[in-house]
Amino acid sequence: MIFKTREEAGRLLAERLEAYREAPDTVVVALPRGGVAVAEPIAEALHLPLDIFFVKKIPSPYNEEAGIGAVSETGLMQVNSEAVKALGVSEEYLRRRAKEKLSQMAEKRALYGRKVPDFSGKRVILVDDGIATGSSMFLAVQALKQAGAAEVIVAVPVAPSEILPLLEQTADRVVVLHASDNLIAVGRFYEDFHQLDDEEVIATLRRHPEAGE
Structure with a gap:
């Protein structure tokens, strides 16, 4: 399955999520930046609030593109213990890079003009x-x-087949339009997979006031 754009993928996901139309205490939350373009048509079709949540990878000290862990903007961190051991990565390095990523996420949230939402009791x-x-x-x-x-539903256009069983154990529900047995790069499943810039994200969020406003 090839999607023309992220927006088309979002509209197709919205059809699979119809049961949540106008559901109380439910919010569509995107992982910026690419996720925002997929999430907006979902929020619009289901008449739900749209918000964002940040997670950043912690890179290897030897390759900035290779992740050896990740940290959320709320400070939760996970590391690939096998990679950390194999590369001889120190605790000090992990703490320092996690602190850098937290600072970057805070700067982006300020730029986007959004407070960290209160997710208590929400279906996300x-x-x-x-x-x-x-x-x-x-x-x-x-x-x-x-x-x-209270509940987290993962909704994505494409994902590797092999991770779905574990993801289904972690999330309350997983909705995937296309599960691939050979997912080398997400961009291969889109005709248009341009890098979203901050201006596009800001414009999208301005069209969707924060929940409760």
Whole structure:
């Protein structure tokens, strides 16, 4: 399955999430930046609030593109213990990089003009434009539950088949339009997979006031 755009993928996901239309105490939450473009048509179709939640990977000291862990903006951190041991990564390095990522996420949230939502008792429909390794999504689910979310539903256009059983154990429900046995890159499943910039995210969020406003 190939999606034309993130927006098309969001509209298709909304059809699978119809049961949550106008559901009380329910919010669509995107992982920025790509997830925002998928989440907006879901929020619009289901008449639900739209918000964001940040998770960032902690990179290897030898390769900034290779993640050895992740940290949520609420401070929950997970590391790949096998990778950390194999690379000889120190606790000091992990703490320092996690602190850097927390600072970056706080700066982005300030730029986007959104306070950290109160997820207590909420049903969260957690959206991204796709899952590659799953580390960020797993951490996001756990962080949201730790923050008080009553239910977390993961909704993504594409994900690797092999991680779905574990993801289904972590989240309360998982909705995936296409499960791939050979997912090398999420972008391969889109005709248009341009990098969203901050201006696009800000414009989207301005169209959707914070819940309770």
